[in-house]
Amino acid sequence: MSSLYQIEYERKELPKKYFQIGLLFLCLGIIGIAAGYFFDSHRTAFNNIILLTFFISISVASLFLVAIEYVAGAVWSTPFRRISEFYSGFVLFLPVLLIPLLFNLGNVFHWMHPEVVEADKILKGKAPYLNVDFFMIRVSAFILLWFVFYFFIYKNSKKQDVTHDQYLTTKNIRLSAVFIPIFAITISFTSFDWLMSLEPHWFSTIFGVYYFSGSILAALAIVTFTAVWLNENGYLVNGLKKDHYYSLGALMFAFTNFWAYIAFSQFLLIWYANLPEETFWFLDRWEGNWIFITIGLMFIRFIIPYFGLLSQPSKMDPKRLKVISLWILIAHFYDLYWLAMPNLNKKEFLFSWIEISFILVTIGLLIVGFFKLSGKNNLVAIGDPKLKRGIDFRL
Amino acid sequence: MSEKILYSYTGIFNSPDEIIHAAEKAVEKGYKKYDVHTPYPLHGMNSVMNLPPSKLGYIALIVGLSGALAALLTMFWISAIDYPIVIGGKPLFSFPAYVPIMFEVTVLSASIATVLAMLFFFFKLPNNAHPLNGTEYMQKVASDKYGISIQCDEKLFEEKSVIEFLKSVHAKDITPIYYDNEEINYKHKIFEPKFILFLVIAGLISSSVTYFTLNKLMFMPPFTWMMDQSRLDVQSSSVIFSDGYGMRNPVEGSIARGSLPYQFQGQPELAGEKLINPLPSTKNVLELGLKKFDIYCSPCHGFYGEGNSRLQGHFPNPPSLHSDKVRNWPDGRIFHVITDGQNIMSSHASQLNVDERWAVVNYVRVLQRAFNAKESDLQ
Known part of the structure; x- marks a missing residue:
């Protein structure tokens, strides 16, 4: 007897038309990016960093959500855990997003030029960490690590669909427990490498936590949106209830607050100490018309989602939850734009067809990637021993 | 001895599933005045009983927001109005510094208000009399059983049908609960x-x-230990530095921020000739001069500059400020005396800044004119 219960589940085909829309967006965006590299490779490379860090956020943080579920023994998220697993599969696309950047690294990181480093005392001091060889080692090692954990956790989870073997859960718990500290370290250094080193003179020890909080929020948002959408259209077993929606909404609410807490902590210390070597980073984002983007960030990233998720009914209403989760996803993209782009252009923010084509690629890749990764696989981890309890979950 | 009045019929269950089922049936039957007692909060009971969402959240929201506002206004009043001190070169009203305080006060006030409102508003705390108190039923549901109690002021209440209902949902220990009217309505005195x-x-x-x-x-x-630290006490020499001073002199040639070195050291006549009084004799300036004169000058010169000190011979009296000599001095000459000292009088440059010295000069001029008032001044 493989299991005490049998879940009724039939894999339904996802609607093809969304895939076609996604493909269209992706193709248009790729043409735009190719043209961008042809006309203005400098600016396109900066945008590419936003794209890359966005998908690192989604994929690695989704894997983190999966790992947290295993380690904590959570049952409520089991009915839609497979969705997080699909999104963590985006690590497969990271090398593709990375390749165009590799040819333009000198454009974005001025610490990569030996003559600049030679003339700069501070960069010289940071050279043992910030040098091209070590950078490449870190980037490839991190992607490899994420891929390895994704591969094994996902493999075990998929195998369980067929075998209903409970020991696979134990295996995944062990893998997850190892992955979580690795995630903490890799995500911090990723943020230092890709985002903070755009301005190599600046430093903030909380920066890794800042990127972490935003990443978790983005992963939660995309998982929430997909889970709610699939559930409303009947792709998930028996359906998620208000209780699941409420828990997802509460987690997003908590991480919205956490992001604001971290972002403000970073700002407050720099503002209070008022040291020129730290404040210039914020001043870059406060001068010219960047001030509108910065003030917008407070509203888009914190105040609007905060009040959108504050009340109990808003966390239970699938319609509002979908709107808010999409909003948070956009806000994460906006946040990354705010982190990266002022290093390219001070005083004045840029937004035109290059940025738009990157947005198209982001949307297209999210849709196409989800379709490709879900493929013929089950959308629900039907072999998981926690699934029954997860479906019956009540607040 | 008052008679016992029927309050409700109660039934006991052994598992949470049974009690949820019983509550569902009670709702189906149309009972309104019933209550469910469990040893711990049961998930899903709220929705089964169709309880409206709690209003407690609104209290937390309102009190929390007013806490944030109160903290903001308090900080604003303290640091920008009542006691304005520039800290770290920041503006007097610097919002980021208030955010942590606002956050803490919001959390504190919201949580305290929630607890108090829950106890006194929703639980009606001082009222601790309830027919179910002290019954065997309560003892059971407070430890490991789950109970339902259907009240007799219920519209559909009929002893037989209620007992039947309780039996139909497989309740055990179906018992009526009676209460004593006098006991329930007994008002406890506060000051016993x-x-x-x-x-x-x-x-x-x-x-x-x-x-x-x-x-x-x-x-x-x-x-x-804080009092025993090695510090400089007044009227004694320092133990910190061998020369007995409490602080070091500034490095030679350095100038303190916002001050100009005095150019006429030891040259009273030149000072009188070259220095020009920059302040007009306005009300504000004279009030400042009066204040500073009374503090720093009047102990020796007297309140009106007549040279009648309050020192009662412990210190030689200075000459009057109303002599022809002083009256004919230019303003700069008087300024020089305050700045540089004269005879036994020491320099007052460290007590009075430049503007205050000029204000004192203006005030001395007023005193001099008052002592030598002409007939025409009275008109």
């Missing part, structure tokens, strides 16, 4: 002798602890 004794003892303990802390504990060793 026991309570007054408690208040007295609590007051005594807290005031004696406060007294001990402030008057004794603060003068015991680890707390006295």
